[in-house]
Amino acid sequence: xxxxxxxxxxxxxxxxxxxxxxxxxxxxxxxxxxxxxxxxxxxxxxxxxxxxxxxxxxxxxxxxxxxxxxxxxxxxxxxxxxxxxxxxxxxxxxxxxxxxxxxxxxxxxxxxxxxxxxxxxxxxxxxxxxxxxxxxxxxxxxxxxxxxxxxxxxxxxxxxxxxxxxxxxxxxxxxxxxxxxxxxxxxxxxxxxxxxxxxxxxxxxxxxxxxxxxxxxxxxxxxxxxxxxxxxxxxxxxxxxxxxxxxxxxxxxxxxxxxxxxxxxxxxxxxxxxxxxxxxxxxxxxxxxxxxxxxxxxxxxxxxxxxxxxxxxxxxxxxxxxxxxxxxxxxxxxxxxxxxxxxxxxxxxxxxxxxxxxxxxxxxxxxxxxxxxxxxxxxxxxxxxxxxxxxxxxxxxxxxxxxxxxxxxxxxxxxxxxxxxxxxxxxxxxxxxxxxxxxxxxxxxxxxxxxxxxxxxxxxxxxxxxxxxxxxxxxxxxxxxxxxxxxxxxxxxxxxxxxxxxxxxxxxxxxxxxxxxxxxxxxxxxxxxxxxxxxxxxxxxxxxxxxxxxxxxxxxxxxxxxxxxxxxxxxxxxxxxxxxxxxxxxxxxxxxxxxxxxxxxxxxxxxxxxxxxxxxxxxxxxxxxxxxxxxxxxxxxxxxxxx
Numbered sequence: 278x279x280x281x282x283x284x285x286x287x288x289x290x291x292x293x294x295x296x297x298x299x300x301x302x303x304x305x306x307x308x309x310x311x312x313x314x315x316x317x318x319x320x321x322x323x324x325x326x327x328x329x330x331x332x333x334x335x336x337x338x339x340x341x342x343x344x345x346x347x348x349x350x351x352x353x354x355x356x357x358x359x360x361x362x363x364x365x366x367x368x369x370x371x372x373x374x375x376x377x378x379x380x381x382x383x384x385x386x387x388x389x390x391x392x393x394x395x396x397x398x399x400x401x402x403x404x405x406x407x408x409x410x411x412x413x414x415x416x417x418x419x420x421x422x423x424x425x426x427x428x429x430x431x432x433x434x435x436x437x438x439x440x441x442x443x444x445x446x447x448x449x450x451x452x453x454x455x456x457x458x459x460x461x462x463x464x465x466x467x468x469x470x471x472x473x474x475x476x477x478x479x480x481x482x483x484x485x486x487x488x489x490x491x492x493x494x495x496x497x498x499x500x501x502x503x504x505x506x507x508x509x510x511x512x513x514x515x516x517x518x519x520x521x522x523x524x525x526x527x528x529x530x531x532x533x534x535x536x537x538x539x540x541x542x543x544x545x546x547x548x549x550x551x552x553x554x555x556x557x558x559x560x561x562x563x564x565x566x567x568x569x570x571x572x573x574x575x576x577x578x579x580x581x582x583x584x585x586x587x588x589x590x591x592x593x594x595x596x597x598x599x600x601x602x603x604x605x606x607x608x609x610x611x612x613x614x615x616x617x618x619x620x621x622x623x624x625x626x627x628x629x630x631x632x633x634x635x636x637x638x639x640x641x642x643x644x645x646x647x648x649x650x651x652x653x654x655x656x657x658x659x660x661x662x663x664x665x666x667x668x669x670x671x672x673x674x675x676x677x678x679x680x681x682x683x684x685x686x687x688x689x690x691x692x693x694x695x696x697x698x699x700x701x702x703x704x705x706x707x708x709x710x711x712x713x714x715x716x717x718x719x720x721x722x723x724x725x726x727x728x729x730x731x732x733x734x735x736x737x738x739x740x741x742x743x744x745x746x747x748x749x750x751x752x753x754x755x756x757x758x759x760x761x762x763x764x765x766x767x768x769x770x771x772x773x774x775x776x777x778x779x780x781x782x783x784x785x786x787x788x789x790x791x792x793x794x795x796x797x798x799x800x801x802x803x804x805x806x807x808x809x810x811x812x813x814x815x816x817x818x819x820x821x822x823x824x825x826x827x828x829x830x831x832x833x834x835x836x837x838x839x840x841x842x843x844x845x846x847x848x849x850x851x852x853x854x855x856x857x858x859x860x861x862x863x864x865x866x867x868x869x870x871x872x873x874x875x876x877x878x879x880x881x882x883x884x885x886x887x888x889x890x891x892x893x894x895x896x897x898x899x900x901x902x903x904x905x906x907x908x909x910x911x912x913x914x915x916x917x918x919x920x
């Protein structure tokens with residue numbers, strides 16, 4: 278879709294590089310239509326936009342997983358010991374003394390009950406990975422019943438001999454089922470089993486004191502060991518709980534870091550999306566190169582305001598993000614006096630952010646193009662199970678015929694000459710040419726490719742490892758010089774930068790150094806802008822076009838450097854001098870500054886001359902308005918909002 282609809286024309290565009298097809302159409306009434314097949318982004322829709330990179334489990338799930346896994350391992354180990362004892366030592370004792378049990382079937386029933394508890398426990402551990410509470414307590418009851426049945430059928434007389442196979446085995450089942458509960462449960466269980474054995478001994482045949490002592494030693498050795506084992510296992514289980522909590526805390530921290538990184542990348546993408554259009558437009562308005570009364574500038578301003586309002590709305594937590602962001606764009610148009618009828622049909626869909634932007638941007642452009650306070654627009658959202666369509670229909674005035682006159686004027690920033698534009702807009706007199714200076718052939722090759730594929734293309738007329746390329750034909754006539762600050766492992770090439778700037782060249786510093794002191798030093802010398810190589814193709818191409826047009830350009834690295842000058846060489850400006858300086862930054866001419874402050878233009882010049890002298894006295898010359906803006910921002914005298 279073009280920036281301004283033309284009556285009587287129709288345009289159709291497609292973008293198949295995204296998740297689906299998107300189209301924009303215009304008719305004589307001004308129509309924008311965007312459409313996205315929903316099925317093609319089903320994976321994103323299903324997950325929503327709250328996913329954290331890495332698809333890590335939630336901290337609570339991670340903690341529970343550690344405890345469950347360790348508990349299951351201990352259960353399986355104790356189960357293996359218990360089953361081994363039952364089907365080796367206990368089974369052989371049962372078979373050897375089978376003639377002594379009265380009745381035998383009751384003894385066998387007790388043995389089978391214990392085996393059944395072991396089988397059910399193994400099934401739960403292999404399928405559900407834990408023992409449910411109901412199954413646990415049912416197993417305890419069955420174990421005690423099995424112990425009672427075996428005790429009733431066991432022979433009288435000598436107690437706790439091999440014929441009483443169940444006595445020690447029942448304790449192992451208690452450890453198996455109760456080790457992960459408070460230790461008092463296992464203690465009560467062992468006491469209950471010991472009481473059962475004592476009752477059996479007392480009822481069937483009262484033993485003498487020596488037999489009682491022998492029974493006590495056997496019980497203490499068996500149950501003491503099992504109780505100690507339960508205590509150790511319980512301690513290990515508590516360690517597992519602490520380990521799970523520590524893992525949960527670590528996972529929570531990693532999740533917060535991932536969310537913060539995700540939000541930071543999203544903020545960077547938003548800032549980059551503003552660098553190419555919003556910031557240059559604001560800079561043009563601030564420097565007076567764009568006329569606020571120009572209809573084209575007003576249309577661009579409305580469009581950028583709608584884009585920024587949509588970016589703000591993307592942070593809101595709402596159920597229908599598409600409609601919410603559309604309403605944000607519509608509100609901007611309604612503040613301009615445009616009447617907008619809005620309708621939405623179909624169930625809300627959770628579309629990815631990129632898809633929503635592609636659907637909304639054409640509508641935003643049409644609303645901005647309407648421009649008239651008496652305009653009426655209709656915006657419609659239609660959602661079907663497999664497709665989402667957003668359209669805007671309304672009357673758009675035909676743009677006035679604009680004559681662009683190119684004249685040659687003296688550049689404020691450098692000694693060369695640049696084209697200026699009358700009648701609104703920006704025009705370039707000749708194609709942009711570049712001299713690239715870098716001592717890494719791979720970097721030079723990359724820059725040549727970036728410039729060749731730029732839109733419009735940029736021609737690299739000379740490239741080399743030393744500044745000589747910028748002083749000899751054809752590099753001496755290049756529009757822009759891209760300079761690597763660190764050449765051939767030597768000190769920063771501040772001297773070469775100064776010589777190029779003094780010769781009136783537009784120099785973009787493109788370097789690996791990302792410290793603020795270096796960036797501010799390059800700006801003080803007079804570099805057009807400062808880019809780190811990590812900022813890559815997008816910013817280098819955009820900065821080169823801006824340098825050719827003599828438009829301000831502030832990449833992310835340079836934006837961070839502004840306002841960081843903490844040196845003691847700040848000039849002391851009076852309140853009146855600061856007032857004049859800020860008004861000059863915000864006005865198109867010194868005459869307007871004089872009118873606002875009630876002084877003469879000559880007095881304005883006097884104030885500005887004194888400010889420049891104060892900067893020169895501290896070794897920081899500011900010969901041009903651009904230099905003064907940079908100095909004032911660095912020193913904290915003004916902020917971006919003041920511009």
